[in-house]
Amino acid sequence: MSMLGRLQVPPAVRRGDVFEVRVIVQHPMETGFRRDMNGREIPLNIVDRLACTYGGREVFRVEPGSGISANPYFVFPVVASASGEVAVEWRDDRGATGRVTAMVNVVES
């Protein structure tokens, strides 16, 4: 099963500058501590790994726990080295995965 997410990067950055990557993933991040209306436990279900590659190289990784809010949102910096693809991939503890990509255009200053 594939999951939804949104990725935001600036369309153009100067070489050597730091740009921000913003990603939001649609996921309930069930803690495993909640109960439904019938009193049954809602089992744990969280995104436990999310990583970002830029030009094929990993530039960021997070291992979220149940303390990350539903629809996890992360912002992190990356140094603009060359024009290329920023890809964010994630998976949850049930093996569901998702991937979003965006292009970054690096311009000479």
Next chain:
Amino acid sequence: MARDVAMKRRAFLAAGAAAIVARPLAADAQEVHDIRPIVDAITGGAAAEEGGIEIGLPALAENGNSIPFTVKVASPMNETDHVAAIHVIAERNPRPVVAVFHLGPWSGRAEIATRIRLAGTQKVTVVAALTGNRFRIARKEVHVTAGACLDEGSL
């Protein structure tokens, strides 16, 4: 029909009973953990230097389900001197390790932002792992009016 209603009523009562049973569970889950073993596991027993970390959290949060959270660590972020990992620990959450972030010299700045859940008023601890087996630690207290709850209604 009448039977249907009775069944619904029974289910409703059962849910109510379950909610009552769940209460003490919730209280247990919100006990303050001793986070020293967690910090020691990160640092390998090495001393962590206080400060050098800016934690962005509201002083007061109305709801513990989604609290804006930022970390900034002062670091040149070059090959030889950078922040490799940022660990976030919430001592009063049922699972205290909130997240682990991995950065590198390609990050340019040691900064992250996310949204976290907090099960009540507590101190949030951030441990930054730097190159050369160095560590920094900082804490910030947040007052949470209603913790990240355990019942359906809280979402």
